[in-house]
Amino acid sequence: MAGTEKAAVTPRTPVWVRVALVASLALNLMVLGVVGGAVLKRDMPPRAGFVPGDYGPYSRALSEPDREALRAAYRAEAPRLRENREAVRQSFRDLQAALRAEPYDHARVVALVEAQQARVQDHATLMRGLTLDRVAAMNPEERAAFADRLERVLRRGPPREHERERQGGRP
Secondary structure, eight states: OGGGSOOOOOOOOOHHHHHHHHHHHHHHHHHHHHHHHHHHHHTSOOOOSOOTTOOTHHHHHSOHHHHHHHHHHHHHTHHHHHHHHHHHHHHHHHHHHHHHOSSOOHHHHHHHHHHHHHHHHHHHHHHHHHHHHHHHTSOHHHHHHHHHHHHHHHHHSSOOHHHHHHHTSOO
């Protein structure tokens, strides 16, 4: 009686158990990613890009008190810089519209990009002035130490963590 034998029936896993397993796996992967990213990022050099009050290797070579004074002077310019940021946002919206416009107006695109470049130049001029003001306020020993740190920054980038501790702060 081959037809009366029952095939072994495996019970089906309920849907809620499968959903819970997938959610648990996703959560575990997320935690692993966060922890792994934090561990890997700890040994990486500082992120490149714009940091408020940063003037590249010059500000990285300043002592911590000078760097803090530079940031404070930069913050004092905040109202003007906020207006500039809004103008930059509007400029990008205008540029996007000009790029999509038919007929295409190349002269308008050029004018918008040149206006953006002028804003970037204004910011660089501000940072250069603030940095040079800090240098002008240094005594000869501080300027010599700044020159030494600048040489080090330019030669091999910012010092590693153990070098920072020895110097009492950042580069």
